[in-house]
Amino acid sequence: MNKLMTALLGASLLSTPVYAQSAWTGSDDQPNSPLACTGESAAPEPGEYNGGTPTNAPDRKGKDITVVDIPKLVGVGYFASTAEGMQEAAKELGNITINTDGPTRANIDEQITFVDNYITSGVDGILFAANDPVAIAPVLKKALDAGINVVGYDADAEADARQWFVNQALPNGVAKSMMDQLVSEIGEDGSFAIVTSTFTTPNQARWIAEMQAYTEKCYPNLTFLETVEAQEDNILSFNQAQTLINKYGEELDGILGMTSVATPAAAEAVQQNGLCGKVAVVGLALPNAMKPYINGDCITSTILWNTVDLGYAAAQVMRQVADGSLQPGATSVEAGRLGELQIVNQSQVLLGAPKVFTKDDINDFDF
Incomplete structure (x- = not known):
């Protein structure tokens, strides 16, 4: 982690606390389709095209x-x-x-x-x-x-x-990867919270909705504590993770990061609180951002696509x-x-x- 990031995160400890928000499970009025708890599921059929069409678009074939x-x-x-x-x-x-x-x-x-x-x-x-x-x-x-x-x-x-x-990645595929990995680290009866960007960010809302559906189907004994927003901001993400740690104490077994900013910030909060190996951080993040925590044996994994x-x-x-x-x-x-x-x-x-x-x-x- 570069010096600026370290300074920002360190300074954030002195800032006004950011309080956790009400529980939210990604509800977006779309149907959920949780994958099989074990084995692989077939990808959906393409279906009938539902995208838009440009009006009177010029011929651009092969042109700059x-x-x-x-x-x-x-x-x-x-x-x-x-x-x-x-x-x-x-x-x-x-x-x-x-x-x-x-x-x-x-x-x-x-x-x-x-x-x-x-x-x-x-x-x-x-x-x-x-x-x-x-x-x-x-x-x-x-x-x-x-x-x-x-x-x-x-x-x-x-x-x-x-x-x-x-x-x-398909939302139900993200959900399965996230929850399977979390359970491998905290067990099937652990408790977790989520740090996301905003409740209106479409991909994260869909992922969280599918995570909730997959959890109900495959890991019914997990406890979903709450979801908080952090705006894809480094300091706010750190503060939200810190708030969750302070609020839930030993009840908190894991934090799920839904953004490439939230996940390393949550890992930093876990590390600064001396909770490596006690509070798992599972989430979506760039490998380079997570290398210090994974190579330092504070965090076990991170999930993403290329x-x-x-x-x-x-x-x-x-x-x-x-x-x-x-x-x-x-x-x-x-x-x-x-x-x-x-x-x-x-x-x-x-x-x-x-x-x-x-x-x-x-x-x-x-x-």
Whole structure:
């Protein structure tokens, strides 16, 4: 962990406490589909296309195109690595220019403003990771109405507000990986709490809803204490983890981090409180951020997908959408070095299953 991060986390101990919020299980009015408790489950059939269509889009096949990437926020490692993958794809393809730009905090109003500004300035394509699936939909539909190609990744919008969404992992797959790993560390009758970004962040809401459903099905004796928000902010994430530690004491067996910021911040809180080996931290985070805690035997694992591959896949899909080679009804798409990726859930391109990184292999990865 760099000196600035250490200083911020240390200073946060002196700041005003952030109090835990009411329990929340990710309810988003969508049906849950928990996977089998043991063995593998088949991926869903693609289904009928439900994405949007740009109005009077010009012929872009094979032509140079300019694309803007607007993630939830800039300045964090997660989206820096997705942007890296996009640049790799752009260099490989040779006829797509991608510029990453966006808010410095996970704020949906600011993100909408960025999208709107690029519609006005004129681009061929917009890549996005939504802070709120409903709130961002009107401005994305405005982009489609302007003939702009729109592809999401990481966090989706309403389906008809974009053409395709590159899904890093199916929500029920994330849920199974997270809960199975947590149980392997705290047992089937342990107690845990969650640190997420916001209650409106679409991918995290869906993951948590599926985690709750999977827990009820496969680990009914687990105790789900509560979920707190931390805005994908380092200090706030640390403070929320500290609040959970103080509030629940020995009752708290594990913390689940739903963001690449929350998970290492929770690990830092566990380490600073001398609770290594007593409170497990399981969550989604970049391997590089978790190496100090895993290599130092404070934390056992971290879970993620290859974020560079996620950005790379999103850029490949955008190119094929612009070329007209990815059409509604497709069952797969060729994605450069990633090979053939499966179409699922009507208009989603599936990157693959999550990976659990441990001390055995985490040093083999550099992102």
